[in-house]
Amino acid sequence: MTATPTLPEMCAALGDQTRWDILTRLGQETMSASALARVLPVSRQAIVKHLDVLSEAGLVTAERRGREIVYAALGSRLNALAHELDRIGNAWDTRLRALKSLAESPGEEHVDRRS
Amino acid sequence: MTATPTLPEMCAALGDQTRWDILTRLGQETMSASALARVLPVSRQAIVKHLDVLSEAGLVTAERRGREIVYAALGSRLNALAHELDRIGNAWDTRLRALKSLAESPGEEHVDRRS
């Protein structure tokens, strides 16, 4: 068990569509890298790299089964991350409420920076 | 309010150290891009780009205050993401438990794919 990945590292591991495709499959049934490559529109080597990232993040387990290696999605790290994010989100909002309750200056114009 | 970002998109927005630096600051006090640039070791333009990403993900709010734009960290989206991740994590683990309880074959060798 290597050092627990940092928060940005965990999120980065989850910040890729292909990796979610893999995780979704592995959440339904355990599969090998080759089996995943047959199902997903990427090469086996690409899948292996993603599995390495996911393994490093503690999101999948690898289990050798004779000639192949079977992977499975692991929920515990995801739950741990969820708890941490929830805690942080609550902290932000409580601070915001505290500021608003004592400042509450009018005439504020909201800006939409989204394209 | 644009379309809600997908799960990988949300995670990708949170998968960068500099953005967490920004969010941490904005979670403590509202600041402008220039103010953040004075505090963090990156240029203002880099900060602006990050703020665009964060705004797109609904993680910060922008409020024009005269000549400057003040940003604040917003927890609601983070909480929503946390709930979704928690739900998914639980689903994975229940499936794993179900499989293990009826397969339970011995002689399994665990492989460590981490470097």
Added chain:
DNA sequence: GGGAAGTGCAACACTGAGGTTGCACTTCCG
């Protein structure tokens, strides 16, 4: 008015993430 502070826009550079292909090696099994 005019300078200081803040933002907006554009062009550019660099690195790393994601993906591919090719080949060698191990393992299963007819």
Added chain:
DNA sequence: CGGAAGTGCAACCTCAGTGTTGCACTTCCC
């Protein structure tokens, strides 16, 4: 044995993300 299936390793390519600099424009305020 020998082929099929699976994995391991390495070189390579491409592009988007992160960051920079420079300049024009708006806003505040002495």
